Amino acid sequence: MKLLARVLFTLGSRLPCGLAPPRFFSYGTKILYQNTEALQSKFFSPLQKAMLPPNSFQGKVAFITGGGTGLGKGMTTLLSSLGAQCVIASRNAFL
Numbered sequence: 001m002k003l004l005a006r007v008l009f010t011l012g013s014r015l016p017c018g019l020a021p022p023r024f025f026s027y028g029t030k031i032l033y034q035n036t037e038a039l040q041s042k043f044f045s046p047l048q049k050a051m052l053p054p055n056s057f058q059g060k061v062a063f064i065t066g067g068g069t070g071l072g073k074g075m076t077t078l079l080s081s082l083g084a085q086c087v088i089a090s091r092n093a094f095l
Contacts, residue, residue, distance in 0.1 A: 050078055057084035065089045 062079045066072035067088030080086045 055083040057082045063087045
């Protein structure tokens, strides 16, 4: 019986009578934040600013690795705008 069920499940996508397994990833290769049809995008719009109050890192030092590009550069920009003194460690000497 297990073998028969396994065969029906594997052949299910070719059967026209609706026995196909459900599609869990129906959005395909779209990334969730790029998909405007996703349920989350209707309720939670993305924030474009920091969620912390201004000067919340005043008098603090942030040591950031990889601060020359990508995520490290973004974190450096954000933390310095919130008042932190940033120390950047990067492989590239010319930021």
